[in-house]
Amino acid sequence: MPYPPIQRVAILGLGSAGAHIVAELAADDLLAGADLAVADTDLGTLKALADSVPVQIPLGGDWTRQESCGGNATLGEKAAGAASDDLRQFFEGASLAIVACGLGKGTGAGAARVVARITRQMDITTLFVVTLPFTHEGNWRCHQAKRDLELLRTLTDAVMAIPNDLLFTTLPANTPALRGFEVVNSILAEAISGLARLPSATGILSVDFADLRGLLKERPGYCHLGVGRGNGAERWKAALEEFMRSPMIGGPETLTKADAAIITLVGATDLTVGEMQTCMTSLQQYFPSHTKLLVGTYTDPRCQDEVFLTGVLCRFQGTDGGAVRETAAAATSKTGAGKAGKAALASTAVQGELPLHEPALGYFSKAIPTICRGVNFDLPTCHRLGLALDLGQ
């Protein structure tokens, strides 16, 4: 192997949101190899989590009087700056760092920027898993979160943004509100643990963080995370089904709309080739042909007889599902050759772009279009071919 194997994984939770996620992680015994820490300006939060996560980094107490930042990200940044030595010490010797925080408020967003700069200086591969607030937390917070995300993206590419709203599409409406936050934390914890386990597992088909970073470089709008586990006879099937029912994925439709995906399957040493293959082929059936799919398989002796399927699905901004919107530009109806036709031809010679005419569908305007090889066959053939029709009187 050209590079030394990844030794130490450091997972840091910033701000109260991040801290709670990491606290959930601490309960997961499969993360024996990673180092966990929480950092926050609010000493109260740190004290409450002292049992689950012993390693604690209080951030800049003097700036905030040991309380939370109250939604002020600049304050959070200054507070984290004050504690940068402690942060640096935590990351020392780590080959991989995962930072979890919630954007939209103070500490998480501000401290994340500081951590990004630190890890860049220390040359550590870092992955930021950030949550975007629920819409019901308020408009201003959502705006703030978006701004924080943009700022963070200027410092690092490897940012996975998970909107909490995704839960609304899958959790039943009568779920108690507190439970909503709990679900977010537990899913993120599971997904992070799935990702963090990769360095210590033996790769059969390796998908490492370089691949993930390459994918995230294209700035996906937001990501869906899902985890599934299964045991027993048809364990990969159970894992697959649980993965698709994951609250943030909520069904196979999300897979059919994903533009890129990283899927990892982790099993114990008794993972068979057949299982691997059937699992991956059946999973790949759900993705459209243009999806960038990275698939990795690992064995981890700590898994015993379970298999874990972790998936990150990304949707890039601005794509609305390519095929249907490919309106045939040739669908301008021409009635007879002659001046009109010639004028159109002349203008194509000069201009680069022509306005797209709304193609006429007639009877089929409300039906599911018949698209074959990117062409909408509901449009009249005579129009698509540009036939000159003599309409009589």
Added chain:
Amino acid sequence: MSKRHPQTYTGIEIGTASIKVVVGQFQPDGILNLCGVAEEATNGSVVKGEIVDAKKAMEQLIVAMRRAEQTGDVQIDTDAIYLAVTGGHLHSVNSIGTVVVSNADRRITQADRENAETQAWNYHFRPDQPPVNFFNRLFRVDGIREVDNPVGLVGAKLEAEVHIVYGDRNRLDTGCKLVEEAAGQPPSAQVFSPIAAGMATFFQKEAIGKGVLVLDIGAGVTEYAVLQGGGGDLCFHTGQITVGGDHLANDLSLGLHLPFSRCRELVERLAEWNGTVMMTQDGRNRLIEITLGINDRRSIYVSTVEQILEARLKELFELIRDDLRQQGVLERIGHGVTLCGGLARLPRLEDLVKNVFEMPAEIGRVQGVSGGSAEILNAPRFITPIGLLRFGKKHREERQPQRMPLWSQIKADVGKLRSALSDAMKW
């Protein structure tokens, strides 16, 4: 599932233009006796082969079923209802099952054949896209030799290919639920339409060793299947293009700026104006007069109509031909093309098909059917519903072993009793 023979077989096709219900009984020699036939126009409740107005479609289905029962003075046996499926969501795949021949002398056994078939049938489908039909395609020995029956041949590897049609679960269930609500029981089986059409037209014809292409051109969807073997046993390929008669009418409507319903009429009555689906030389000299309102009269050249229709149909057939070529089945069609479906009778359609596919084409006719008026037996749009009954019978026979006539059964039972008694005596 009751083991008795059903009183009547019923075939239901929920087509884009009309819902058709056919009720029939089978004579011992295999001839199908049509008892009741009914057709009910859909008036827009079905578009492109898919039900868009379930309530209206159900009412129409119930009316059709009652009328079929009345005209034939029969009762629809709800245990034996067969439904034709169509629609843009249907796709097909060829699944291959491989076995390494286990025998020391490398002769392929029946067990090998069954193993290969089982493997081929075990194609993993997405839960929301279940399989609809399975058809045996061929067997291949050692990757090269294609055979119909591999048992007894010598080889190292046996592959069984099965052609599987699958579609969207929800859309398939919509049809089933509709039939269940109308008839009280869901259909016993569903089949992709062109297969049923093939079974109706090729019954009792000598085994089509050379392969035939069945084209079912309907109002909403055009389906096709390449069949071979006795009664269309083997199916090499199936497919559908969601383009049909409605597209012809729509093309005319948008191309000539006429209302859609008048264009539909125009297509149906094309022969009255001596119009055809291929542009003719003297078409320019003939005009079609269309009255749209009191002072609104249009005269359209027949040649323009022909031009629009030819463009659309040619494109459709070329798409099908290209798909067949890509799948490597175009060469398997030795017999030619058989046209079915509501639009098969368009003037000179066979000529257009002959031009595009470069092989003989004819309009299909049901074989081995008695009863029913001459109009129905000659109408290509009833080929598929009648074929559903043939499919139903075959489906039943394959699910249950042949039942012996009563007398031989009694003899066999007595024989068994005697041998059981003598065994008991030996103790």
